Amino acid sequence: MDTVARRDKSNRPALSFYVPEPPARPGQPVDFSHIEVPEAGAVRCPDISEPERDMRDLPYGLIRVLDEKGRAVGPWDPRLDPDTLRAGLTAMLKTRLFDERMFRAHRQGKTSFYMKSLGEEAIGAAQALALDLGDMNFPTYRMLSWLMARNYPLIDLCNQIYSNERDPLRGRQLPILYSARDYGFYSLSGNVGSRFGHAVGWAMASAFKSDDKIAIGHVGDGTTAEGDFHEALTFAAVYKAPVILCVENNQWAISSFSGIAGAGETTFAAKAIAYGIPGLRVDGNDFLAVYAATLWAADRARTNHGPTLIEFFTYRAAGHSTSDDPTRYRPEDEASKWPLGDPLERLKAHLIAIGEWSEEQHEALIAELTADIKSAVKQAEAIGTLGQSKPNPREMFEDVFAHPDWRIREQRREAGV
Amino acid sequence: MPAMNMIQALNSALDIKLGSDPDTLVFGEDVGYFGGVFRVTEGLQKKHGLSRCFDSPISEGGIVATAIGMGAYGLRPIVEIQFADYILPAYDQLVSEAARLRYRSNGEFWCPITVRSPYGGGIFGGQTHSQSPEAIFAHVTGLKTVIPSNPYDAKGLLLAAIEEYDPVIFLEPKRLYNGPFDGHHDKPLTTWAEHKLGEVPAGHYTVPLGSASVMREGREATVLAYGTMVHVCNAAIAESGIDAELIDLRSIVPLDIDAIVKSVKKTGRCVIVHEASRFGGFGGELSALIQERCFYHLRAPIERVAGWDTPYPHAFEWDYFPGPVRVAKALKRCVEAVA
Ligand SMILES: Cc1ncc(C[n+]2csc(CCOP(=O)(O)OP(=O)(O)O)c2C)c(N)n1
Numbered sequence: 128m129d130t131v132a133r134r135d136k137s138n139r140p141a142l143s144f145y146v147p148e149p150p151a152r153p154g155q156p157v158d159f160s161h162i163e164v165p166e167a168g169a170v171r172c173p174d175i176s177e178p179e180r181d182m183r184d185l186p187y188g189l190i191r192v193l194d195e196k197g198r199a200v201g202p203w204d205p206r207l208d209p210d211t212l213r214a215g216l217t218a219m220l221k222t223r224l225f226d227e228r229m230f231r232a233h234r235q236g237k238t239s240f241y242m243k244s245l246g247e248e249a250i251g252a253a254q255a256l257a258l259d260l261g262d263m264n265f266p267t268y269r270m271l272s273w274l275m276a277r278n279y280p281l282i283d284l285c286n287q288i289y290s291n292e293r294d295p296l297r298g299r300q301l302p303i304l305y306s307a308r309d310y311g312f313y314s315l316s317g318n319v320g321s322r323f324g325h326a327v328g329w330a331m332a333s334a335f336k337s338d339d340k341i342a343i344g345h346v347g348d349g350t351t352a353e354g355d356f357h358e359a360l361t362f363a364a365v366y367k368a369p370v371i372l373c374v375e376n377n378q379w380a381i382s383s384f385s386g387i388a389g390a391g392e393t394t395f396a397a398k399a400i401a402y403g404i405p406g407l408r409v410d411g412n413d414f415l416a417v418y419a420a421t422l423w424a425a426d427r428a429r430t431n432h433g434p435t436l437i438e439f440f441t442y443r444a445a446g447h448s449t450s451d452d453p454t455r456y457r458p459e460d461e462a463s464k465w466p467l468g469d470p471l472e473r474l475k476a477h478l479i480a481i482g483e484w485s486e487e488q489h490e491a492l493i494a495e496l497t498a499d500i501k502s503a504v505k506q507a508e509a510i511g512t513l514g515q516s517k518p519n520p521r522e523m524f525e526d527v528f529a530h531p532d533w534r535i536r537e538q539r540r541e542a543g544v
Numbered sequence: 545m546p547a548m549n550m551i552q553a554l555n556s557a558l559d560i561k562l563g564s565d566p567d568t569l570v571f572g573e574d575v576g577y578f579g580g581v582f583r584v585t586e587g588l589q590k591k592h593g594l595s596r597c598f599d600s601p602i603s604e605g606g607i608v609a610t611a612i613g614m615g616a617y618g619l620r621p622i623v624e625i626q627f628a629d630y631i632l633p634a635y636d637q638l639v640s641e642a643a644r645l646r647y648r649s650n651g652e653f654w655c656p657i658t659v660r661s662p663y664g665g666g667i668f669g670g671q672t673h674s675q676s677p678e679a680i681f682a683h684v685t686g687l688k689t690v691i692p693s694n695p696y697d698a699k700g701l702l703l704a705a706i707e708e709y710d711p712v713i714f715l716e717p718k719r720l721y722n723g724p725f726d727g728h729h730d731k732p733l734t735t736w737a738e739h740k741l742g743e744v745p746a747g748h749y750t751v752p753l754g755s756a757s758v759m760r761e762g763r764e765a766t767v768l769a770y771g772t773m774v775h776v777c778n779a780a781i782a783e784s785g786i787d788a789e790l791i792d793l794r795s796i797v798p799l800d801i802d803a804i805v806k807s808v809k810k811t812g813r814c815v816i817v818h819e820a821s822r823f824g825g826f827g828g829e830l831s832a833l834i835q836e837r838c839f840y841h842l843r844a845p846i847e848r849v850a851g852w853d854t855p856y857p858h859a860f861e862w863d864y865f866p867g868p869v870r871v872a873k874a875l876k877r878c879v880e881a882v883a
Contacts, residue, residue: 144595146576146594146598239668239858240668298860299857299859299860300858301672301673301858302858316672317629317671317672317673318630318632318672319602352601352606353602353604353605354605354633355633380573381578382574382577382599383573383578383599387600450581451581455578513668513859517860520860522857522860523852523854523857523860524852527853527854527855534822534823535854538822538852542852544863
């Protein structure tokens with residue numbers, strides 16, 4: 128009783144309630160002063176067999192390969208051949224042009240929803256090329272460049288986005304939440320983070336079956352707050368799953384800045400330390416750095432050294448989705464001031480710097496890709512856009528179970544399909 | 545009285561509580577500076593300060609767990625789950641913790657929290673932006689579940705929910721945010737400004753939980769609905785020409801059993817309508833209750849109209865959404881049935 132009474136009369140200072148805020152809001156000058164951009168080539172590249180406890184510096188660095196002059200420098204240079212570099216550039220460019228076209232299609236009422244990858248195209252493109260065809264990607268909705276790098280047919284993308292009669296997912300899924308098993312692209316769910324653990328499970332299964340395939344999973348910076356993220360890391364660490372777990376830190380989760388997910392306190396890569404797995408922090412706008420880090424982690428996974436967590440440091444240059452107007456929560460010119468530049472321009476500059484690309488070739492490529500996209504869009508629109516065409520409503524009742532039960536059969540009859 | 549849409553009415557309720565009760569606070573994904581993806585919390589941070597209305601990490605389990613802790617301390621947190629589909633990551637906290645804290649601690653602890661969330665379909669949201677999860681909450685004793693169908697009720701029910709001493713799940717039919725919607729997606733939309741229930745007092749008032757509202761009196765059949773389906777049923781009754789009584793349940797827990805029994809005993813017929821899938825849906829509970837309490841007054845089998853037992857399919861939204869045609873058919877079947 129005495130202690131309680133004494134405590135009630137405490138002269139301790141009052142606690143204060145803290146809520147973090149981003150450095151700049153609309154109308155204020157862009158402030159990226161908290162972002163340190165180290166020299167390209169400065170971060171060491173350890174051997175994949177180095178014990179995790181010796182690699183705890185890596186989550187606080189920033190792996191960069193491309194320097195300001197477009198040269199590839201330092202120990203992480205993956206020394207890619209020009210064909211691979213051009214394939215990456217093509218995938219990124221195709222993604223960007225396609226995104227623009229589909230964003231307009233949404234504005235024209237041809238689809239219900241769209242999300243762009245603008246500024247983050249390097250990640251999916253580099254990883255699709257760095258990993259093997261048998262590996263499985265558990266992606267986010269900003270990884271169209273993976274499908275582009277693997278030449279997923281444009282017409283199928285358009286049909287899904289238009290939810291038309293030829294929609295490969297038969298009208299059941301929101302546009303852009305693709306599923307493309309043959310392209311190493313796991314089905315996207317609307318619930319963010321919910322697939323991170325699936326990547327770990329898939330990887331564990333591959334190890335269980337003594338297979339040689341690995342898995343790669345992705346979440347956004349905001350999504351690291353979900354329990355799924357921490358559960359996945361725990362399982363990955365405990366079972367040394369052959370998996371690469373990635374955080375795309377694009378600074379924003381709809382209107383909430385990355386500080387709301389804890390970025391003010393530490394890096395996302397450093398979350399790995401508590402789980403005892405290596406964490407890499409990588410310039411996500413640097414195609415070569417993304418490629419190299421992914422390959423390094425893949426080599427670890429393939430040689431039974433276990434999982435790696437990679438933070439890709441990048442910026443979501445467009446709105447969160449077609450329902451979002453980013454100028455309502457961040458300075459209008461923030462994207463153009465992003466200190467790590469534009470991943471597409473940087474790769475292009477590199478290819479030009481090594482004499483393997485030119486402005487003329489680039490213009491020709493834009494023209495070629497634009498024509499391809501236009502033709503796919505035209506074909507898809509001939510089939511129909513949202514509301515004009517849809518798969519047979521019978522499809523609504525298919526695939527609920529492997530074999531429909533009486534409810535589905537009765538309701539299908541009642542619906543007259 | 546000023547006309548408000550449902551978003552403004554909800555905003556007004558939150559504004560009033562933040563202004564009058566220093567123990568209330570509002571948080572959730574994007575609710576702070578931005579005002580929420582549906583704008584329900586717009587302006588609240590600016591007016592009441594950063595610590596009264598703020599953004600949370602994307603962690604539904606974390607949001608609800610934190611709210612429970614705050615509620616146990618003595619605050620009245622009002623949290624937003626961005627879409628009701630994303631309540632499921634918080635489901636364990638709601639079911640295993642919030643619903644039983646008072647019971648298992650012998651009343652030492654309890655949590656007066658309000659969990660607001662937009663729910664339901666009709667906006668082409670696909671599987672994970674369209675679900676109606678009310679039945680899974682109704683099944684859990686210890687939680688209250690409220691579903692308004694218009695701006696007037698939305699404000700009064702939200703104020704009542706916040707003032708409750710128990711955890712309340714407050715589901716907002718997002719299809720109704722900007723105007724009533726009767727299920728005819730090809731007809732021009734109307735706004736709440738043209739609806740009598742769009743007239744909302746500026747000040748504080750409550751609509752008690754557990755008080756159903758008779759939206760329309762009738763003698764031939766009783767139609768039970770809540771949320772968007774109230775408007776769909778209204779249209780269906782008008783189109784069927786049947787003299788049906790329409791009851792808006794407003795909250796499913798607590799449930800206004802007296803209003804239901806009184807009406808069904810009067811009409812002898814009942815059609816239950818909800819947007820959620822049919823099997824195991826809340827309609828099943830309503831049907832059982834009516835059977836138990838009104839069996840000898842029933843002149844026809846109870847009818848249920850609901851979403852199909854499939855996930856909510858994007859392209860087939862209007863095939864899935866229980867529209868007025870399906871409701872009118874059920875009404876006809878019910879009225880024409882001969883025992
Ligand atoms: C479980 C769950 N909660 C909330 C949402 C709503 N939501 C969709 S995207 C998003 C932001 C995600 O941010 P981040 O993880 O940083 O990825 P980004 O969009 O920036 O790529 C939110 C809150 C959701 N889809 N799923």
